[in-house]
Amino acid sequence: MIRLVVPLRLFLYSHPMSGKYWENHFTEKVLSVGFEKMMGWECLFVHKKLSLILSVYVDDFKLVGKSENLKKGWQCLKDAGLLLDNPTPLGDYLGCGQFPLHVPPEEAQRRLEQAYPLVEGHKDEDSKGLRRPRRPAKAAMTCSASTSSAWTCTAIELANVEKSSVKKVATPSLDDHAIKPEEFELPGRLQKEAARIVMKMLYGARLVRYDLLWPICSIAREVSRWNVACGRRLRRLICYLHHTWNHSLESFVGDTADQCHVLLFTDADFAGDVRTSKSTSGSYIAIVGPNAFGPIAALCKKQTCVPQSSNESEIVAAEYAVRTEGLRIFTFWEHVTHIFGAQTANNTTTSTKGTGKSLGDVVVDGLDQNFNPVKYFNQTRPEHPQTKLIVAEDYEAVIKIISKSRSTALRHLPRTHCIDVNWLFEVCDTPGVIVRYTNTKQQIADLLTKAMTKPDVWNYLIDLAQIRQGPVPEGQRQAALSTTKRLGSLPE
Helix, strand or coil, X not given: CCCXXXXXXXXXXXXXXHHHHHHHHHHHHHHCCCCEECCCCCCEEEECCCCEEEEEXXXXXXXXXXXXXXXXXXXXXXXXXXXXXXXXXXXXXXXXXXXXXXXXXXXXXXXXXXXXXXXXXXXXXXXXXXXXXXXXXXXXEEEXXXXXHHHHHHHHHHCCCCHHHCCCCCCCCCXXXXXXXHHHCCECCCCCCHHHHHHHHHHHHHHHCHHXXXXXXXXXXXXXXXXXXXXXXXXXXXXXXXXCCCEEXXXXXXXXXXXXXXXXXXXXXXXXXXXXXXXXXXXXEEEEEXXXXXXXXXXXXXXXXXXXXXXXXXXXXXXXXXXXXXXXXXXXXXXXXHHHCCCCCCCXXXXXXXXCCEECCEECCCCCCCCCHHHXXXXXXXXXXXXXXXXXXXXXXXXXXXXXXXXXXXXXXXXXXXXXXXXXXXXXXXXXXXXXXXXXXXXXXXXXXXXXXXXXXXXXXXXXXXXEECCCCHHHHHHHXXXXXXXXXXXX
16 A cells, blocks of 8 residues: 655745754755854855855855865765755856956056055055056956846836936935925825835845945935935935946955955944934945955944034944944955965964063963953964954044043943943954044045035045946846836926
8 A cells, every 4th residue: 555645754845944954954064074164154164175165045055265176165065965056157146246347457556546555554655656566457347236227227117207307416315404394394205115115226235336325224214204305315316326227346356365454444424314413324344455456345324322522423333333344354354364365474473381471562471460361362373364454444533542442532431332432442452453544535434424415526435435337238238228118207
């Protein structure tokens, strides 16, 4: 007799723990063939022997590393029992596509004129540029959301925009001070569609359009209380987005991993919200080297506290940026330099066990009252290329406060955000974190904190942020042209 009914051991579809079961399954298989978990990053694994890094997102496996070891890495995963499709070339990932691009050495040096001095710490005496080798980029890519034309045109359609009314504008933002106070109280016409429109644009902005984060986030905060002022902001944003839909991030690499460092721009406005007097934190993080610039992430977040001075808002922004983005990317890049770095650090570590002597100003005797375990660890840990996290700050008063770890002008902080300040003092005291001054005109994070209405300032900052018009794949071009025929009219 044939049994047509068998007991079901585990039903994963719609199971609340299905994701965890799958994660446990592939983690066990991956670890069994020599991969190790990357500290601080879930679903990232390192194979030190083969010099490979594996990223797992649900059932999407991405493997990067030395080209001669990629086939071995894929074979190891298959030997572990994972049923995988044949590997394909790099393409779309989470809706973001990468396309090759040529960046001449002279153009690469022009783009690095403001960023690289922060990493190197000095400029050349020669007025022509920096003392660094000019090498052509080994790889240059433009990152474009594969659905950029779709989310652009969908947002326009949801807002019911007529093509003739979408005029070209220089910047995506309006100054709130130019909006009448009563417009903040009158309900807007697109209240029901507001969340759909804004969220559609936000997805693409988080991937490749960092210049749109502030105008989108400032509108997203108001979707539950939509008013006429929000409608005016949205109209301006859609006009700008429609004429710059083919803009995206660009990156170029001409150096080895150990020559590059993590550069974090952080900034904040002061009481930029005209109604609540709250500030906005902004940050922009990239990997920068003598001939390399790779944008990694950006954030725009409204602060939850009302600052009493620019010092407070800048410190809160710096703490949030370093904690949420800076240290995470810093940890990841340490793994990258350790695996792919062309050379190791030249300085050597002297054995200090039981000597009671110091390495420089670092006390190594654990019984000494001046012993600092953080400094001791950084001085005596195993040698590998020394990666640095450079925090670019444009407010000199904040840099002095961080360097001194105190400020008499901020004695009220124990009642407000004392934890932020003390944590930032401790982190910036470690050898791998450096705070350096950058001029306000070159502060890339400035475009993530406030409304930019001056075209020359706006264009200069997005050029520094590597956001520019790039080559458009034919499929995206045809999609954009076809959707412009289905537009209606935008309410005032």
